[in-house]
Each structure stands twice: as C-alpha cells, then as structure tokens.
Amino acid sequence: MKNKLKDxxxxxxxxxxxxxxxxxxxxxxGESPLNAYYYxxxxxxxxxxxxxxxxxxxxxxxxxxxxxxxxxxxGMFNIGGQGQVIMGGLIAAAVGAFVHNAGVNNxxxxxxxxxxxxFAWAAIAGFLKAKLGVHEVISxxxxxxxxxxxxxxxxxxxxxxGGPSGPSPQTPPVFESARLMQLxxxxxxxxxxxxxxxxxxVIVVWFIMEKTILGYEIKxxxxxxxxxxxxxxxxPWITALSLGIAGSLAALGGAERILGGVGQYTYRQGxxxxxxxxxxxxxxxGKNHPVGAVLSAILFAALRVGGRSMQFNxxxxxQIVIILQAIIILLIAAENMFKMILNRKKVSx
Amino acid sequence: MHMLISLLMATLxxxxxxxxxxxxxxxxxxxGVINIGLEGMMLMGAFxxxxxxxxxxxxxxxxxxxxxxxxxMAGIHAVLSIKYKGNQTVSGVAINLFASGFTVFMLRVLFNxxxxxxxxxxxxxxxxxxxxxxxxxGVAIWSHYFLYKTKTGLRMRAVGEHPLxxxxxxxxxxxxxxxxxxxxxxxxxxxxxxxxxxxxSQFTKEMSAGRGFIAxxxxxxGKWTPKGVLAASLLFGFADAGQTLIQQYxxxxxxxxxxxxxxxxxxxxxxxxVGKAVAPSAAGKPxxxxx
Numbered sequence: 001m002k003n004k005l006k007d008x009x010x011x012x013x014x015x016x017x018x019x020x021x022x023x024x025x026x027x028x029x030g031e032s033p034l035n036a037y038y039y040x041x042x043x044x045x046x047x048x049x050x051x052x053x054x055x056x057x058x059x060x061x062x063x064x065x066x067x068x069x070x071x072x073x074x075g076m077f078n079i080g081g082q083g084q085v086i087m088g089g090l091i092a093a094a095v096g097a098f099v100h101n102a103g104v105n106n107x108x109x110x111x112x113x114x115x116x117x118x119f120a121w122a123a124i125a126g127f128l129k130a131k132l133g134v135h136e137v138i139s140x141x142x143x144x145x146x147x148x149x150x151x152x153x154x155x156x157x158x159x160x161x162g163g164p165s166g167p168s169p170q171t172p173p174v175f176e177s178a179r180l181m182q183l184x185x186x187x188x189x190x191x192x193x194x195x196x197x198x199x200x201x202v203i204v205v206w207f208i209m210e211k212t213i214l215g216y217e218i219k220x221x222x223x224x225x226x227x228x229x230x231x232x233x234x235x236p237w238i239t240a241l242s243l244g245i246a247g248s249l250a251a252l253g254g255a256e257r258i259l260g261g262v263g264q265y266t267y268r269q270g271x272x273x274x275x276x277x278x279x280x281x282x283x284x285x286g287k288n289h290p291v292g293a294v295l296s297a298i299l300f301a302a303l304r305v306g307g308r309s310m311q312f313n314x315x316x317x318x319q320i321v322i323i324l325q326a327i328i329i330l331l332i333a334a335e336n337m338f339k340m341i342l343n344r345k346k347v348s349x
Numbered sequence: 350m351h352m353l354i355s356l357l358m359a360t361l362x363x364x365x366x367x368x369x370x371x372x373x374x375x376x377x378x379x380x381g382v383i384n385i386g387l388e389g390m391m392l393m394g395a396f397x398x399x400x401x402x403x404x405x406x407x408x409x410x411x412x413x414x415x416x417x418x419x420x421x422m423a424g425i426h427a428v429l430s431i432k433y434k435g436n437q438t439v440s441g442v443a444i445n446l447f448a449s450g451f452t453v454f455m456l457r458v459l460f461n462x463x464x465x466x467x468x469x470x471x472x473x474x475x476x477x478x479x480x481x482x483x484x485x486x487g488v489a490i491w492s493h494y495f496l497y498k499t500k501t502g503l504r505m506r507a508v509g510e511h512p513l514x515x516x517x518x519x520x521x522x523x524x525x526x527x528x529x530x531x532x533x534x535x536x537x538x539x540x541x542x543x544x545x546x547x548x549x550s551q552f553t554k555e556m557s558a559g560r561g562f563i564a565x566x567x568x569x570x571g572k573w574t575p576k577g578v579l580a581a582s583l584l585f586g587f588a589d590a591g592q593t594l595i596q597q598y599x600x601x602x603x604x605x606x607x608x609x610x611x612x613x614x615x616x617x618x619x620x621x622x623v624g625k626a627v628a629p630s631a632a633g634k635p636x637x638x639x640x
Contacts, residue, residue, distance in 0.1 A: 077436075142566060142616050145612045149605040319451075319454035322450025322453075
C-alpha cells in the first residue's frame, strides 16, 4: 500500500517540479510566474468555452494514451501512435467524404473501419516483433514516417478536395451521417461525443486488463514472456494482437479529429498535430493506469490550451508548455532518482 | 556528365547530416545505450550553431556551439540512462520534445521571431563544398578506425555486447557509456550545425525535419557499422538528391512514395529480407555494477 502511494506521488511530484522550473524560466524572462500561470489556468478551465476546448484537445490524447498503455502492458513501446492516428483519420476522411452508400457512410461503421485500419497498420509491427523479433520501437518509428508520407500523398492526390488540381491539400468535409454529435454547440468549439467514446474506451481497456483472460495473458506476456510461454500462453499471438489493439485505439483518436469537426469535418494539413507522441507522455504520467491516462490527457490538453491564452496575455511564448511536458517526461523517466532520494531519506531517519 | 557530377555532389551533401548523426547514434548504441533522441540533439545543434555564430560573428565557433549543445542534450540522456537506469526510449522521446519546444521558445525570446533566426555567418567552402561536409566525411572514415583499431573503440563494443565481461576485466562500463553517448550527441549536433550554418545561413523552426530518424534508419540499415552506415546514408542521400531526376523518368510514382524508400528499406532489413540487421546485444539494457 505504501509503495502504491509512492507510485502515485511520482507523477504529482514530476508535474510540481516541472511547474517550478517553468516558473524559474518565466521569472528569468522578467514576467511574473503567478500572473503567467493565472492565465494558463483560466485559459484552460474558466468558462464553458475554455472547458470545451480543453476536453476537445484531451480527447485524442486519451485515445493515444490508452494505445501506448495497452502496448506497455504487453511489454512493448508503441512509438507508432502518430502513424496509427493518421491512418485512422485518413480512413475516416476517405469513407466519410467519398462513399455515397448510406449504409456504409455512417459514423459507427466509419469508426469500426478506422479502428480496423489502425489495427492493421500497427499489426505490421506486431507481426514483425512476434515472428521475426524485430524491435517495435524501430519498426513503429519507420511506420510513422511511411504513414506521414502517405498522408501527404493522400491529401495531394486521391483524397484532395476538388481533385488533384484542387486549391489546397485537404479533403472535402465528411457527410452529415458521418459526423459525431456535438456536445456543447453553443461554444462553437466542436467538443463532441468523441470524448464520451474516449471515456468508454477507458472503461473497456480497464475491463479487458483487469477482468478478462485476455488481459491476464497480455500482462503475463508483458511481465515475463518466457514464463508466459511456459504457462501455455501463445506469446507471438498476444504480442501481435496487443499492438494491433493499441493501433486501433490510436486510430479512433484520429477518426475523432475528422468526424468530430475540429477542422470543419475535413482532413487538413497538421490536424493530427503530435497526438501520437503525446500519448507516450499521457501513458507515462498516468502511471499506465486507464484513469491516470484521462487525468494526464486533460492536464496536457490544459497546458496546450492555457498556453495560448498565456502567450496572448503575457510575453511568455506558448512553447514553454512543450518544455514543461518534456521536463515532466524526463522526470518520469528518472523515477529511480525519486526512489533513490526517498529511500535515502528513510535511511537517514 | 555535368548532370552526373552535380547529382553526385548533391547526394554527398544530402547524405552528410544523416551520416554524421547516424555515426553518432552508432557510438551510443554500440556501447549499449539506445538513442531515439538524435532528432532533438540535431535540432538543438542546428539552433545553437546559428545562435553562437550570430553572437560571435564566427561560424567556426558556431560549429563548436552546435556540438556542445548536442553533447549537453546527450549528457541528460546519459545521466538518465546510465546513472538512474531510466527507460532509454522514454528519455529519447523527451529530448526530442524538449528540443522542439525549446528552440522555438528561444527564437521568440532571443529574436522575437516565430519561424527563424536572422541571417548568421555561415561556414566557408572549399571548391564549392562546405567545410562541414568535408569534416563530416573525415569523421565518418575516422570512426571506422576508432571503433575497430583503438582501445577505446574496443571497449565501447565490449560494454555494448557484454557489459559484465567488460566489467570483469576492469573496464569502467559507466564511464565508457557516458563518453559514447555524449559523443553521439556532439556528432548529431555537428549534423545540425551543417543544416543551419553549412547549407543555409540561418536556423528555421523544426529544420531537422525528421533527419534524426532517417539517421536512425541508416544506423539500423547499415547494421551498426561505420561502413554500413556510410553506404546507407549515401543511399538515403541519393533518394533525396535524385528525387527530381527520378521524377523525370518515373513520373507515375508520386514523390511521397520515393520519400518512403529509406523507411521501407529499413523495415525490410529488420525483417531479414535484405540481410538481417541485429542490434548490439546489450543495447537498451542498463548495467548494474556490483562495486
């Protein structure tokens, strides 16, 4: 129990220390840290619009955070979230805007298709790992860059609005039937039911991990593949399957960006930002717990959203929040440092 | 003939930053520390080289600045990976993120710009070739002798393949790893310096543009050896430099597919389709010394 508490302390400490370092930087720039953080906080949380913005920004991060977490449980590092988000988004845009069949062009069908696309894309790395022992970190990085190039191709040729000679590299908007319901239309922030779906995904992931045989097998493989094998678990199958499911989770985040209306229901340049990579930070800060992923996704989203308001109202560049995010990840990576310090204290007591 | 020469020169130029960053990554990984942070170290190198060149008015001091910045970033990675035995992939990811935020942040703070620095002094050329390019190929050739013919090189490979055995014969595993990782960052910083004050005379936002990851691909495709890395970098440099030429002959292939080639080749190499790539056996594993 005491260890669990200590485990929960580390993320809180990491955020706290990052904020202090950030305050130091802001102070060095000649601004008041309190003032800057005031705008950071109010920009992210005060008022309906701010809350809608923050939760909207958090939605894809919850999905990609779950994706990274899912692979972590199976003992793998999914750096390929960005490629999976892109593939999910492209399928959503392609089907949502180009398929005229009313039976197919339906938000539920499209979400399933996007999930399958992400599954297939990530399963390439899963297969390479399971069958040939290829390290998933390298293969998913390569798959990211293949996906990013494919994205540029798709936006410039087959999916381009107005054909290949259209005005700008983006898709036409998806049809009405393919759109996710808006939750706070009065704010005009495109905050949509995708957030609820993300929460459902959190519960499903938790359920799979804690209450099913599949979850038990995944964690067994993650803990020790050799003993899992000895216990009769089909390790290659679980490996490929886990990475595939991780891919489908990230892809749903990509689909939400398109079907939820962030970019007027189109797939446009840069719409996937860095959500795939953000998922790594989300899963790490959330200590690999599904609920932790929700909290840390909201935190990182709040930093992004609040950062803009801080830049608007003070002279502090919004990029400081990226620096904060990096420091948080570094501190989590150095969790042994905390443990050493905490243990040393115990000895001196 | 003239076209061939200019294609060859363009290939050498495009390959240079990838090559030196991959050689850097090789030192780190051969010694047993995975370095996903090459992209960030390169970006920091590009930025610092431009800034130092701007303030000192001397591009050669700028090169040094770029290498030191890359080395510092790598130093953080080294402390986390070696001393605190943190997850090396996580640390690398954080370094990439830090570099991308920090450089744009500092552009605003130092120059009140959001996209690029003002024009800064650039490094000179010898017969139309940037001195940094010459330096890079020199270092790449030297790295082969260093890794295979010197005591330090041998020690690097030893701590990456079998740290316990190296420790037993009295090699300080941590020290060798610190040296290797910091050197990898300094070389990635040199690659970055080429981008900002070799090829151009300014830093632009996100100017490494994924080259650190292509370097990682070159490292894997080149099977963690200097010769292999050189060949892979030249191939990837050619895919980049020859793009317009390739387009003329195969205009039915969109340029994006040509840009995918390095990554697809690397995947195939990993899968063993084009010669199996096997990483140093202790790469990514922290070493726990007993004394």
